[in-house]
Amino acid sequence: MILDEIPHPIVLAPLAGGPSTPGLAAAVSEAGGLGCLAAGYLAPDAFRARLRETRALTGAPIGVNLFAYGRPEVDEAALRRFLERLRPEAERHGVGLGEARFDDDALDEKLAILADEPVAVVSFTFGPPPPGAIAALRDRGSEVWVTVTSVPEARSARDAGADALVLQGAEAGGHRGAWEDRDGEEDLGLLALLRLVAREVELPLVAAGGIGDGAGVAAVLAAGAAAAQVGTAFLRAPEAGTTPAHADALATEAPTAITRAFSGRRARGLVNRFLLDHGPHAPAAYPHVRHATAPLRAEARRAGDPDGFNLWAGQAHRLAEARPAGEIVASLARDARAAIAGTAARLGGAGTRRGGE
């Protein structure tokens, strides 16, 4: 397993949609973690270019994250109502709405690119790899990781042949990785998810969600994770492509919430005006709503208006520091080791805290 080979048990979360850059992925891998490049949302050519750029920046192992979702059953009437709701806002900002259409994120083309130019790890979000993909990626020397949010998904991913599971707790920023985008699903906190999966799935588990510092890394390692996947904590790094208004908002005490407002799929972001206004009305329609809101969100980003676009953030976003990604990796690793060593000392090894049982 790649996790046995890299110096630090720290994985960069994919961070699709802006923050992911070759520079960020390379910096994390160079520092001894596992950098990850998000393929999601990119056109295949753009993905290939970024992959090559990352490769030019580091010879260390990297991962690539792909989206693997099916076509949702969309309530067309609800979608139309939502678009009507957004239209005045789009007009106010002098932009139109995007076309509320389905696409499959060019998954097959991206898999073909990864067959040509393999990487150490290919991770999947929103569902299991398509039939045959696991074997094909393995043939090219890639490990296949699958993101799960529940015990049944973990079992299915194991049965499909995943090499490792990324367990995404409810604390995580960005889209929920749940394979079915349903309302009323239980969003399991990371620690509960990790222990429930660990008791019956023997694969290496990569823990994600709300891990913002070395003590958080230590916690998931102590709970049995092979590594911590960290996203929000890198969003303020200079190598990240995070919009300044987003990076600034992360440093506030703004609460987060899970919403469909921006994309039509449940995702956690900082609570802002757009989320409050539109979240309660947004239907389950991904990626339709994402395409529809794209011009509005782009305009808000351009204007630096943090109330008008998606400010994806995990619940521990206040822990994110504006420093180089390599320093963040080093400090996560150092502080995690110190937290474990301190706890071991306090518990007095195999004895009780009073010394021996």
Add this chain to the structure above:
Amino acid sequence: MILDEIPHPIVLAPLAGGPSTPGLAAAVSEAGGLGCLAAGYLAPDAFRARLRETRALTGAPIGVNLFAYGRPEVDEAALRRFLERLRPEAERHGVGLGEARFDDDALDEKLAILADEPVAVVSFTFGPPPPGAIAALRDRGSEVWVTVTSVPEARSARDAGADALVLQGAEAGGHRGAWEDRDGEEDLGLLALLRLVAREVELPLVAAGGIGDGAGVAAVLAAGAAAAQVGTAFLRAPEAGTTPAHADALATEAPTAITRAFSGRRARGLVNRFLLDHGPHAPAAYPHVRHATAPLRAEARRAGDPDGFNLWAGQAHRLAEARPAGEIVASLARDARAAIAGTAARLGGAGTRRGGE
């Protein structure tokens, strides 16, 4: 601090409303954790009797948990509509509804009992102790712990003079300890809450929510908690007063959800018919709704119908084992130490996993 004196960093959650018994609290304290007796819901005389019974069972330190909530602003029309909704169900089961009234859980009387018969720890849920209570309890030798669910609550509890904070993560079973019972509040996962509070509050932190085994205990200790507070993991112990239908349901894979259906206040329980039918309609009106549903819930308990009453459960409920509480404490402590020692060995002390940096 009491947590420096007891052998194991394990605290019994209060478990008011049935599961809490003198036998359970005493068994946890006898095994080297900190047993806790729930005073909530009990009449003062019954509380005093249970306190004495616990004292007769153990000479080890124990804690007592009190409810400290204010009178909510109730939407009377919404409350009336909800009662009308429940009435046919009550009639079907041959019981009436209880009186939807406010009461303050006899907080002052219980504080007076604790002044007469002090315990090592008095913890508060739903709000800070009333004015003067912290000083009075300290005069009698008790530590005062305050349950919080957010950073602002943690700051307020510290400023009020709490000796320690109980941090309740979103994973926790039973009532949310939030001081204000509002919709739309962010429910922070335990790990995020713990790290966000630890960075600015220097008090000992007791971590609660979704901790169901020794590795979970290890995780929160590694994340900086002074102890783990564990509730659901004790609900199937023979010393607990858990209704058999509830204990059985905990062993299933049923999901949990947060609902106001049973009490009018947000609480996490296993998803059942009552929760699904009434949860979406229940107003914020605690303890009014609790009193109103009491006869219905009692009848469902009597009939052994798990679809008719509140099955409080944390998200890791499947980890709960049907074994004596003392064995649970011993195994949590042993497995936590093993998890920390194993993680320390894996991380190779101060070096990297490749050995030295």
